Amino acid sequence: MSHFERFIAEASSAAGQTDALLLALTVVSVLVVGGISLTIAVFAVRWHAGSKAPRGPVPDRSRVAEGLWIGIPLLVFLGIFIWAAVLFHQLRTPPPGALAIDVVAKQWMWKIQHPDGQREINELHIPVNRPIELVMTSQDVIHSFFVPAFRIKQDVLPGRYTTLSFTPIRTGRYQLFCAEFCGTNHSEMRGTVIVMSPSAFSDWLAANPGEGSLADQGAALFREYGCSGCHGASSTVHAPKLNGLYGHPVMLANGTQVTADARYIRDSILLPASQVAAGYTPIMPSFKGQVSEEDILKLVAYIRSLSVAENQP
Numbered sequence: 001m002s003h004f005e006r007f008i009a010e011a012s013s014a015a016g017q018t019d020a021l022l023l024a025l026t027v028v029s030v031l032v033v034g035g036i037s038l039t040i041a042v043f044a045v046r047w048h049a050g051s052k053a054p055r056g057p058v059p060d061r062s063r064v065a066e067g068l069w070i071g072i073p074l075l076v077f078l079g080i081f082i083w084a085a086v087l088f089h090q091l092r093t094p095p096p097g098a099l100a101i102d103v104v105a106k107q108w109m110w111k112i113q114h115p116d117g118q119r120e121i122n123e124l125h126i127p128v129n130r131p132i133e134l135v136m137t138s139q140d141v142i143h144s145f146f147v148p149a150f151r152i153k154q155d156v157l158p159g160r161y162t163t164l165s166f167t168p169i170r171t172g173r174y175q176l177f178c179a180e181f182c183g184t185n186h187s188e189m190r191g192t193v194i195v196m197s198p199s200a201f202s203d204w205l206a207a208n209p210g211e212g213s214l215a216d217q218g219a220a221l222f223r224e225y226g227c228s229g230c231h232g233a234s235s236t237v238h239a240p241k242l243n244g245l246y247g248h249p250v251m252l253a254n255g256t257q258v259t260a261d262a263r264y265i266r267d268s269i270l271l272p273a274s275q276v277a278a279g280y281t282p283i284m285p286s287f288k289g290q291v292s293e294e295d296i297l298k299l300v301a302y303i304r305s306l307s308v309a310e311n312q313p
């Protein structure tokens, strides 16, 4: 929808559809409100006290008219609902091969971790035309990740992961805001998203080597926190091996089944008693308060890498 470009660039794959949806919703709403208001006005004038309009018995009800005025708006609004639901689903389903970037919000900044270990604060560098998956959490209160030019906005919650996926389609610098009031300096919780050409992005990655990939840092933490003492290959403790866990279903002791995603692994580390894997005694201690959000994301990246490596021939 080029109409909106005058206001804010449409810089992500989600933007055009979102604008079209908003426009459609606005047009339908104006038509409905306009139609009803016009009818009220016409009736008010025609049947005002003292007018000569006919005031005989009300005509018989017409089933056809009733069916139409219920059926047509119902279909129109259901259509808008389905359209919106499809877009909502797209924003939360990363396509295969998406670049997974971690976002940790705190009062009052955005901390970003790239899979290769680059870290940045209040800046997010991404390559153009490559699907991006953001895995986000907060260290304190609720924040909201809002990039108007991408038409994306997602609450970032303490104690949970929320995700967003989108593809930037234009290079440039775009504003990032926190869109959830989060304390004194909320209005200063801003940043910049820098969308770069693929070659500029690889130059940027090379110029900011970071501290090794997230998965490697996670592997080091896995030993540091003593996870390997129970989960390692040579461990004598009866604990599940984590190879091939990520992305696969897990049977729990309570008989339910869950998929081992970032959320499940996070909960396993912080609330091990809440979801006990079937066939194991819940002897794993909780690491709540000991592991920072960034370290949990590194541990997740490590456990994820154990499955990715296995799936590759």
Ligand code: HEC
Residues within 6 Å of the ligand: 222, 225, 226, 227, 228, 229, 230, 231, 237, 238, 239, 240, 241, 242, 245, 250, 264, 265, 268, 269, 272, 273, 275, 276, 277, 280, 281, 282, 283, 284, 285, 287, 299, 303
């Ligand atoms: C004292 C031994 C012990 C330590 C230390 C330990 N775990 Fe565990 N872990 C277990 C046991 C036993 C289970 C299975 C029972 C359960 O789900 O609570 C488990 C379950 C898990 C699961 C779920 C596995 C599945 O198959 O569903 C994950 C993920 C996990 N641990 C990660 C970690 C990480 C990361 C650390 C280090 C921060 C860690 N564990 C430290 C013993 C341990």
Ligand SMILES: [Cu+2]
Residues within 6 Å of the ligand: 105, 108, 142, 143, 144, 178, 179, 180, 181, 182, 186, 189
């Ligand atoms: Cu905030």
